Amino acid sequence: MMTVLSFFNYWIVVVLMMIGFYCVIARGNMVKKVMGLNLFQTSVFILFISAGKIVGGSTPIVREGVELYSNPLPHVLILTAIVVGVATTAVGLALTVRINEAYGSIEDDHLGDEDDGDEQ
């Protein structure tokens, strides 16, 4: 029972990651692809944060009466990763808007059809 609980977080991470992966490779809509990328990213965040957790530990802010803190290093890395993730999301969505302007569609499958007509 203990072993199942100790691996549960990792399994959740894998399941979320695979859902995001499926969303990226199977969905044609570009906004959906960006969302899938974000899902993937969040699963990695959860993996890192659960690697830094110590059972019985506390939030790494120094205060009286606390001896055991969780590891602050993964938190720092993930803070950076969240902000970078938003930056990449913004670039992806900007590309989507640009493609929508140029082709009138944000569906992967429709871009090929209109490519011939739109070429100048």
Place this chain on the structure above:
Amino acid sequence: MAIAIVRAKDLFAAAMLFAIYSLLSAALFAVLDAGDVALTEAAVGAGISTILVLAVLALARRYESAIDGHNLLALAVVTVTGAALIYATLDMPEFGAPDNPAQVHVGPYYVEQSYPDMGVPNMVAAVLASYRSIDTLGEAFVILTAGLAVYALLSPKPRRRKRRRRHLRRQLREHRRHRRMHKGSSS
């Protein structure tokens, strides 16, 4: 929740579901002792990302076009990769044990030394701004680059330059004609 995001055809509903999902993951981070990460995720993931997606939806079509059936190849790839990763998790260290490899390297040093070194009670802020400040500088560069890329992609096309060039060309032509006429009259 995540499956609902993937399945939702209405992109507006998907955006809202994604905001809820971000808030839930922020709650999970808070439970896992990462208060700063939870705050950032709630503000950035649930807030800014949702606003960005809604802005795109205001410009693009709201509904995803229907796809008939499932993408079996993608499903197979995902299942195989997921199975391999789950098999790999069996080698991972036990969740939350204090003697995990992640806990024995620089982590204890940060926990013990950051307050005497910096005098900031929040270890995450101390590590972020001092021990790993080069990382944070790199992050700032990434944000700058992303901002420039978004600006370059979304700024309107430079039509003006072309018109000005055409104008210049016309001026040049007139100037030449004028000179030719002038030369002809003088000779």
